[in-house]
Amino acid sequence: MIELNALTRRYGRTTAVDDLTLTVRPGHVTGFLGPNGAGKSTTLRMIIGLTEPTSGTVTVDGVRFADRPRGLRHAGALLDAGDVHGGRSAVAHLWALARSNGIARGRVDEVLREVGLSAAARRRIGGFSLGMRQRLGIAAALLGDPPVLLFDEPFNGLDPEGVRWVRDLFRRLAAEGRTVFVSSHLMSEMQNCVDRLVVIGRGRLIAEQSLAEFAAGSTRAGVSVRTPDAAGLAAVLAAEGADVRPGDAGALIVTGLTAARIGDLALAHRIGLHELSTRTASLEDAFMALTADSVEYLAGEGIR
């Protein structure tokens, strides 16, 4: 279990993490979502004591992580897969970590097998692809067989088979009763693997709920309509109290009326329809809507 209490970190005038209070529970894969610069990496670094909070506290299973000797037995983290000594072999890198954390050397072969790097174990890490580095970072996180696992953007650089493998691994780790906390700025990466979500923006907590609650609360049902007389139909629907917005490729997105009612109204006004379909917002849409006010870097707009 990870507990954050009023956790705050400032860098000069930037508040990277702002008064964050939340609990990440065992037995779940919890997604940690937020746009670029939201404060995810800073939060993860504070959890394992790599960054000092400006104020507030964070504990792993009730204890400040920095106060634990042999930390890898208590929490394993993949933070920056590039942050390894490129001149070393994978096996030498893991042996060094095992030694300093009092972990049996035999465990190194086990985790290399687990992440599919046995064949590359004696190659220099400098020659590894990004995906191989991610696998090595995951091997290091698993080394101490810890009850708490943190992964910062673990899907970066993985091919589709790798993505599926990582998702299965996370689900298995959670089913074993571990706390699994996974950051990403993409909802699409998360939706097939997490069962709880923590969403932050500009360092602040925006939502903390199950994926089911998130989906239920944010589903914005609407009806997509195509017609050669968009202006005419929009006027008819607006007069009935509907909200009508332009959708993709000339479609109208209508909320506030059912598809059946829209069809009946179009018929009554002799307006032809080429498409009439009910749609629900994807989780990606819901995430974008939730974090829209806290996106720091917008394409085409520069920095706000």
Ligand SMILES: Nc1ncnc2c1ncn2[C@@H]1O[C@H](COP(=O)(O)OP(=O)(O)OP(=O)(O)O)[C@@H](O)[C@H]1O
């Ligand atoms: N060492 C540092 N010095 C100064 N500012 C920092 C430092 N680390 C992070 N920041 C700032 O804190 C804010 C949060 O950064 P952080 O890397 O935690 O966000 P993030 O959610 O992980 O983003 P991303 O998805 O882009 O990795 C950003 O504005 C960033 O520029």
